[in-house]
Amino acid sequence: MGIIQHGDSSNSINNVNNIFNVTDNVSNAGNISNTSNTNAVSTMPPPGPVLREQDQYMPIANVIRIMRRILPPHAKISDEAKETVQECVSEFISFITGEANERCQSEQRKTVTAEDILYAMGKLGFDDYIEPLTVYLTRYRQSENERTSLRGDTFLKRGNAYGPMMIPPHGVAPFNEGFQEGMTDATSAAARAIMGGYNHGAHPGGAAGSSSQQAPFDDDLDPFVEFK
Amino acid sequence: MRQAGTYSGILSGGISGKTGPHLLPLARIKKIMKKSGEDVKMISGESPIVFSKACELFIKELTQRSWMVTMQGKRRTLNKEDVASAVMATDLFDFLVNLVSESGNSGEAPPPLELDTFTSS
Numbered sequence: 001m002g003i004i005q006h007g008d009s010s011n012s013i014n015n016v017n018n019i020f021n022v023t024d025n026v027s028n029a030g031n032i033s034n035t036s037n038t039n040a041v042s043t044m045p046p047p048g049p050v051l052r053e054q055d056q057y058m059p060i061a062n063v064i065r066i067m068r069r070i071l072p073p074h075a076k077i078s079d080e081a082k083e084t085v086q087e088c089v090s091e092f093i094s095f096i097t098g099e100a101n102e103r104c105q106s107e108q109r110k111t112v113t114a115e116d117i118l119y120a121m122g123k124l125g126f127d128d129y130i131e132p133l134t135v136y137l138t139r140y141r142q143s144e145n146e147r148t149s150l151r152g153d154t155f156l157k158r159g160n161a162y163g164p165m166m167i168p169p170h171g172v173a174p175f176n177e178g179f180q181e182g183m184t185d186a187t188s189a190a191a192r193a194i195m196g197g198y199n200h201g202a203h204p205g206g207a208a209g210s211s212s213q214q215a216p217f218d219d220d221l222d223p224f225v226e227f228k
Numbered sequence: 229m230r231q232a233g234t235y236s237g238i239l240s241g242g243i244s245g246k247t248g249p250h251l252l253p254l255a256r257i258k259k260i261m262k263k264s265g266e267d268v269k270m271i272s273g274e275s276p277i278v279f280s281k282a283c284e285l286f287i288k289e290l291t292q293r294s295w296m297v298t299m300q301g302k303r304r305t306l307n308k309e310d311v312a313s314a315v316m317a318t319d320l321f322d323f324l325v326n327l328v329s330e331s332g333n334s335g336e337a338p339p340p341l342e343l344d345t346f347t348s349s
Contacts, residue, residue: 055259058283062252066287071295071306080308085290088311088324092286093257093279094264095323101268111270112261114278121282125320129285136281137274 057086096120250280257283293318 063086067077099120100112114137121129254276261275262268291306293314298306312328315321 055256056263057260058252058256063287066251066284067291070288070291074304075295075298076305078305078307081294081306081311084308084311084328085287085294087327088290088315088321089283089287090260091324091327092283093260096279096282097261097264097268101265105267111272112268112275113272114274117275117278117282124323126282126286129282132285133278133281137278140274140277 056090058089060086063089096124096126099124250277251284252280254280290314290321 060082064077064082067082067085068075071077096117097112097120100116103116103119104110104112118130118133118137121127121133257276257279258271261271261279290311294306294310297310297313297317298304301310308328315324315328
């Protein structure tokens with residue numbers, strides 16, 4: 001405590017005097033806390049060449065937002081608790097990814113897929129997460145499906161920053177009209193092939209405005225087989 | 229603008245039906261995944277998306293369990309020690325034990341609770 005500034009702290013009489021100098025302590029309190037804050041800031045290690053702290057964690061605002069969804073409205077969260085949860089999330093990601101990657105390597109695959117992650121979750125005890133995640137993933141794939149199948153012409157205007165994306169030839173346009181939400185398995189398979197992770201001889205050249213009605217994919221994934 | 233129902237909102241909350249905004253930034257997730265090991269080479273496009281939902285579930289579970297400790301202490305502020313206690317009391321969170329104890333937890337945590345009977349919603 002900054003009260004020690006009064007000098008001989010080992011002298012018990014001084015300490016007693018300090019205790020009774022209530023006004024002084026109070027008026028100094030602001031200064032003291034400011035000083036300690038300043039000290040704290042100056043002793044923080046400067047960011048080094050390693051990943052900056054903010055790069056290794058989820059943004060704290062996002063973490064807090066999720067926490068608040070669970071907590072009652074009157075609940076408060078200490079700053080340290082927020083940071084701890086933030087760190088735990090990164091640890092969680094690393095933990096699961098490590099296991100998922102191990103599986104990949106043991107099967108001689110290079111790409112960590114969503115299935116690997118779900119497997120790792122099961123193996124590491126997060127069984128309860130698997131079902132909601134599977135549902136989430138299925139809905140995501142379906143929505144991607146709709147995007148790519150229904151909007152062949154507008155598809156090119158949309159970007160997907162994640163994973164390799166196959167751009168279907170313009171020939172997909174005739175299949176747009178009246179296509180219902182219930183996707184066929186063939187189309188789903190095609191969508192899966194489009195989306196990341198399945199690097200099996202995808203046809204980069206096939207997108208070059210081929211006017212053929214033939215499927216650009218491998219035979220077993222012919223998406224338009226039902227429409228020929 | 230589409231209104232998400234209570235349940236479908238939980239499932240699709242953040243996707244907005246497309247690859248739109250998620251609750252957690254995908255690029256950051258990908259970065260953390262890559263950092264988890266030297267030999268993590270390629271990551272499928274769907275992986276960060278699965279993780280964004282998984283992290284949400286994880287944060288919710290950790291928060292719920294921590295809040296139970298807070299309530300036990302008849303407090304309204306969830307603090308770091310509550311998180312540490314929840315970790316100690318939950319087998320599933322064993323991988324976090326070192327993390328919460330090296331955060332400066334003095335080790336004077338309240339007596340361990342039986343939180344494993346808690347079923348997360």
